[in-house]
Amino acid sequence: MAEVRAGVDALDRKLVALLAERLRYMAAAARIKPTRNLVRDDARKAQVIANARALAAEHGMPVDIADAIYEALVETCIAYELGLFDAARENV
């Protein structure tokens, strides 16, 4: 079990680094989008989740798990982007 957990911990170090990189793209999106209503883009969200589902299938991973993770990930990213959008403009 110790070996399994060491493997999980090593993977999480990589995953969190990648998630931090993904969040930096959200910060860029918050700077680029001209209006608050453009932060949430449900068509793009659907495309991102469809991509994740297709990749999961390619990797032999259960598609419903990719779906659940990406639903939570994209919603969390939208909330983060909205927070940054507002913070950057609150004194304007």
Ligand SMILES: C=C(O[C@@H]1C=C(C(=O)O)C=C[C@H]1O)C(=O)O
């Ligand atoms: C980064 C964007 O903003 C939001 C975040 C998304 C994401 O986490 O992939 C997808 C759609 C947007 O609502 C974008 O529009 O691409």
